[in-house]
Amino acid sequence: MKLSDINRRKFLKQSGQVLVGFNLLPLAFCTPNEANVMSDFADKGKNAVDSWIRLNPDGKVTVLTGKMELGQGIKAALRQIAAEELDVGMDMVEIVIADTGKTQDERYTAGSNSIEGSGKTIRNAAAEARRILLEKAAGNWNTSPEELSIDKGMISQPGGKSASFWDVLQEKSLEGEITEKAPKKDPKDYKVIGQPVPREDILAMVTGKSLYVQDLRLPGMIHARVMRPPSYGAKLIDFPKEEVEGLPGVIKTVKDGSFLAVLAEREFDAIKGLQRLQMGSRWEEKTLAPPQDELYEKMFNSHDKGDSIEDSLPSNWQERGEILEAAYTRPFQMHGSIGPSCAIAQMENGKLTVWSHTQGVYPMKRTIADLLGMSEDNIRVIGVPGSGCYGHNGADDAGADAALLAAAHPGPPIRVQWMRMDEHSWEPYGSAMAFKMIGIVDSAGNIEAWRTELWSDAHSARPGGKAGHFIAANTLENPRNFEPGGFSAGSYRNAVPLYGFPREIVHHDFSTPLRTSAMRGLGAYGNVFALESFMDELAHKSGADPLEMRLKHLHDERAKEVLEMLAEKINWSSNRKKGNQGWGLAFAKYKNAASYFAVAALVEADPVNKDFKLQKMVGVIDAGQTINLDGLKNQTEGGMIQSASWTLFEEVKYDSQGIVSNTWASYPIMRFSHVPEIEVHVIDRPEEEPLGAGEAAQGPVSAAIANAIFEATGSRLRDLPLKPEQINWDKLQS
Amino acid sequence: MIKDVRLNVNGKEHTLQIDPATPLLYPLRNELELNGPKFGCGLEQCGSCMVLLDGMAEPSCMRTCSSLEGVEIRTIESLADGEKLDPIQEAFIELQAAQCGYCVNGMVISAKSLLEKNPNPADEEIKEGLQRVLCRCGTHSRFIKAVRLAAEKMKSTTL
Ligand code: FES
Ligand code: FES
Numbered sequence: 001m002k003l004s005d006i007n008r009r010k011f012l013k014q015s016g017q018v019l020v021g022f023n024l025l026p027l028a029f030c031t032p033n034e035a036n037v038m039s040d041f042a043d044k045g046k047n048a049v050d051s052w053i054r055l056n057p058d059g060k061v062t063v064l065t066g067k068m069e070l071g072q073g074i075k076a077a078l079r080q081i082a083a084e085e086l087d088v089g090m091d092m093v094e095i096v097i098a099d100t101g102k103t104q105d106e107r108y109t110a111g112s113n114s115i116e117g118s119g120k121t122i123r124n125a126a127a128e129a130r131r132i133l134l135e136k137a138a139g140n141w142n143t144s145p146e147e148l149s150i151d152k153g154m155i156s157q158p159g160g161k162s163a164s165f166w167d168v169l170q171e172k173s174l175e176g177e178i179t180e181k182a183p184k185k186d187p188k189d190y191k192v193i194g195q196p197v198p199r200e201d202i203l204a205m206v207t208g209k210s211l212y213v214q215d216l217r218l219p220g221m222i223h224a225r226v227m228r229p230p231s232y233g234a235k236l237i238d239f240p241k242e243e244v245e246g247l248p249g250v251i252k253t254v255k256d257g258s259f260l261a262v263l264a265e266r267e268f269d270a271i272k273g274l275q276r277l278q279m280g281s282r283w284e285e286k287t288l289a290p291p292q293d294e295l296y297e298k299m300f301n302s303h304d305k306g307d308s309i310e311d312s313l314p315s316n317w318q319e320r321g322e323i324l325e326a327a328y329t330r331p332f333q334m335h336g337s338i339g340p341s342c343a344i345a346q347m348e349n350g351k352l353t354v355w356s357h358t359q360g361v362y363p364m365k366r367t368i369a370d371l372l373g374m375s376e377d378n379i380r381v382i383g384v385p386g387s388g389c390y391g392h393n394g395a396d397d398a399g400a401d402a403a404l405l406a407a408a409h410p411g412p413p414i415r416v417q418w419m420r421m422d423e424h425s426w427e428p429y430g431s432a433m434a435f436k437m438i439g440i441v442d443s444a445g446n447i448e449a450w451r452t453e454l455w456s457d458a459h460s461a462r463p464g465g466k467a468g469h470f471i472a473a474n475t476l477e478n479p480r481n482f483e484p485g486g487f488s489a490g491s492y493r494n495a496v497p498l499y500g501f502p503r504e505i506v507h508h509d510f511s512t513p514l515r516t517s518a519m520r521g522l523g524a525y526g527n528v529f530a531l532e533s534f535m536d537e538l539a540h541k542s543g544a545d546p547l548e549m550r551l552k553h554l555h556d557e558r559a560k561e562v563l564e565m566l567a568e569k570i571n572w573s574s575n576r577k578k579g580n581q582g583w584g585l586a587f588a589k590y591k592n593a594a595s596y597f598a599v600a601a602l603v604e605a606d607p608v609n610k611d612f613k614l615q616k617m618v619g620v621i622d623a624g625q626t627i628n629l630d631g632l633k634n635q636t637e638g639g640m641i642q643s644a645s646w647t648l649f650e651e652v653k654y655d656s657q658g659i660v661s662n663t664w665a666s667y668p669i670m671r672f673s674h675v676p677e678i679e680v681h682v683i684d685r686p687e688e689e690p691l692g693a694g695e696a697a698q699g700p701v702s703a704a705i706a707n708a709i710f711e712a713t714g715s716r717l718r719d720l721p722l723k724p725e726q727i728n729w730d731k732l733q734s
Numbered sequence: 735m736i737k738d739v740r741l742n743v744n745g746k747e748h749t750l751q752i753d754p755a756t757p758l759l760y761p762l763r764n765e766l767e768l769n770g771p772k773f774g775c776g777l778e779q780c781g782s783c784m785v786l787l788d789g790m791a792e793p794s795c796m797r798t799c800s801s802l803e804g805v806e807i808r809t810i811e812s813l814a815d816g817e818k819l820d821p822i823q824e825a826f827i828e829l830q831a832a833q834c835g836y837c838v839n840g841m842v843i844s845a846k847s848l849l850e851k852n853p854n855p856a857d858e859e860i861k862e863g864l865q866r867v868l869c870r871c872g873t874h875s876r877f878i879k880a881v882r883l884a885a886e887k888m889k890s891t892t893l
Contacts, residue, residue, distance in 0.1 A: 206823040207770075207811065338772075339773065385834070420777060630830055638872035641874055664777070664868065672867075672874055
């Protein structure tokens with residue numbers, strides 16, 4: 001199936017593409033000089049088949065995606081889709097991820113939409129490639145494409161000729177437009193999609209061979225540390241320049257306004273330089289207001305009218321029965337990536353290359369162009385995986401730091417590694433939120449009216465082209481200021497119940513003192529916590545079974561089914577409460593448009609020690625057509641544990657001087673001792689569209705835990721994180 | 735301040751010219767080009783940088799090089815014997831125990847140290863053995879299962 005060397009060379013000449021010998025992280029090994037050679041790459045645009053799928057001369061198929069591997073296993077899932085539609089073995093399919101020099105602009109890898117977006121395009125491109133190949137072969141053999149079949153990259157005629165894709169192409173590249181009309185496989189015939197395909201990168205991880213951006217060592221690379229201001233908005237007065245530059249190994253310091261960094265040959269020398277800067281620099285600081293203990297009060301009492309997101313309440317709704325009210329809060333929480341952000345940048349002959357674990361290589365390119373006043377044509381951003389990010393963490397900011405330093409010190413590749421405190425103190429957090437819920441329920445458990453009023457800061461402040469979104473840019477001599485965008489939909493994500501009852505949802509934009517942006521699920525985490533906790537409160541108030549009450553108000557069969565399956569798995573009706581143990585459940589359809597997820601939590605109270613333990617969680621997910629069964633389970637389990645950690649342990653603390661939660665000691669997350677038993681069940685629907693699943697668990701888990709705590713202890717906890725101190729233990733003892 | 739420091743890493747003696755106060759993690763990653771141990775906090779709080787020091791899993795981000803002369807240092811790169819993986823590595827692959835994988839070094843090294851001392855750990859002991867290592871992706875339950883599976887694999891090979 002492979003081309004001979006001579007043929008290969010000819011092939012390359014004709015196709016004008018250099019795609020030989022890519023492995024999973026192709027550009028990680030690129031020498032810096034190669035990195036800037038983009039002439040081989042002819043961008044044919046989004047509609048060209050070979051912008052997404054290429055047949056390599058070495059007998060492999062390369063899939064190109066603008067999406068980034070974030071630990072969610074997207075590479076395996078996209079390879080599966082291509083292998084399925086093209087009828088080639090998984091071992092023949094390689095993938096190239098986010099690189100502005102090679103892949104299409106697919107904006108961000110976020111919002112659980114990689115399979116729905118990139119996956120769909122790759123499926124169309126593969127189907128188109130299949131059609132082209134079949135037509136070519138049919139033409140060669142004077143038959144019709146319908147007569148031919150494909151297996152493992154071989155096209156054959158029943159009882160007749162056969163040829164590989166490569167023979168059929170005859171050293172030409174695969175060319176054509178994606179028409180979306182090429183026949184796609186019937187899901188009934190799937191052999192690869194839906195299977196638990198192992199991820200190839202795990203072998204590299206367990207042998208220490210994996211390559212994260214933190215691991216790249218480019219020839220001649222030097223190390224940088226940025227001295228972040230001691231708090232938001234602080235201005236640099238002076239710093240011990242001579243002293244730091246006199247330290248062994250230090251190349252120089254870079255200062256632009258209040259942006260301050262040290263460059264050194266060796267990494268530890270840069271760290272020592274940073275420590276010296278931290279001790280010896282002087283800053284003029286601002287205070288943060290309002291203080292943390294007044295924040296929610298300020299939200300609840302804000303005087304703006306808010307925006308009505310939906311209103312179907314009849315005018316006389318208040319007369320329909322007793323009005324129940326409850327207020328809930330969600331604190332600032334952090335992404336808390338285990339590997340602090342890192343980037344490498346190199347400026348050579350006016351061309352800049354940045355290696356970054358950003359979620360959006362193209363938006364980053366645009367924003368860096370704005371930051372440095374450069375033409376986008378002279379910038380290339382290469383995506384290299386980092387530690388899991390779960391949204392907009394420090395990745396882009398580290399990229400901007402590196403770009404600024406490369407501009408100030410052209411020549412060598414410069415590696416910027418954030419320290420732990422940088423990531424904890426400067427990443428944009430998931431916004432604090434407050435909720436006022438009002439409901440009326442009759443004695444039969446029918447909800448007559450519902451009203452949600454919520455307050456939140458922005459859930460998206462990604463650098464989409466404006467340099468002010470980089471923290472470094474705010475501190476320059478000629479600062480670029482942050483301009484908040486008009487996007488507030490993230491705040492009320494999942495605030496509108498999927499349940500059918502009259503309701504009104506009001507959203508208030510509230511500007512908090514902390515930096516906030518997109519974190520897994522955006523507002524859905526807080527909104528579902530409030531919504532699904534309040535559903536439980538209404539059920540208990542009316543004496544209805546919380547499961548029955550949910551089912552009664554749902555009109556979507558798939559929603560009901562996840563709940564029903566869940567109830568069966570945990571034997572809800574007979575197990576709901578036993579002694580000091582209680583099960584709580586919750587449900588959401590993420591974004592009201594993606595995966596359906598129902599979850600139950602089992603909490604055991606320990607009245608003697610005034611403590612409780614999350615023992616177990618069981619989840620049921622319907623993500624439509626399952627691409628990679630094991631990948632879907634893995635990601636869902638992960639989301640459940642992460643959300644349990646947010647729910648039980650996490651709150652970013654600040655005081656007037658700045659962020660207090662600056663290490664894992666002051667911002668603890670869940671460790672093994674608290675990890676519950678986890679079970680995930682999948683409802684596969686091969687006939688349906690695949691739905692985004694990565695964020696489905698975040699919201700429901702929080703409410704399921706709160707509802708379980710209520711079953712186990714009789715106390716209703718409404719303020720995240722849910723702590724044993726909030727429980728009325730006297731109630732339990734009596 | 736640059737001095738000769740002798741380190742025994744993965745069975746080989748290395749003489750490095752570095753500041754002896756440098757934490758072990760940096761020369762492992764930079765001078766010796768071992769990417770296994772990761773930087774996570776530099777504060778001995780997260781376990782990303784775990785290595786085996788005389789067989790015990792320990793963070794390498796604060797221990798100075800000078801304090802480790804004469805200590806047998808092993809990194810995750812040394813667990814496999816050529817193509818032949820350690821049962822822990824096999825178990826992690828079999829159960830697909832990773833998401834982003836950044837914490838996997840700490841998990842594997844901690845498991846190695848645990849199973850060496852206690853070849854038959856109960857789940858609570860596994861949790862204790864991995865307690866120092868943080869995972870943000872929530873892969874914990876798979877890590878626990880993988881260590882359990884590794885223990886079984888080791889038993890069946892020694893029988
Ligand atoms: S990096 Fe060493 S424990 Fe975190
Ligand atoms: S798998 Fe990502 S931190 Fe553990």
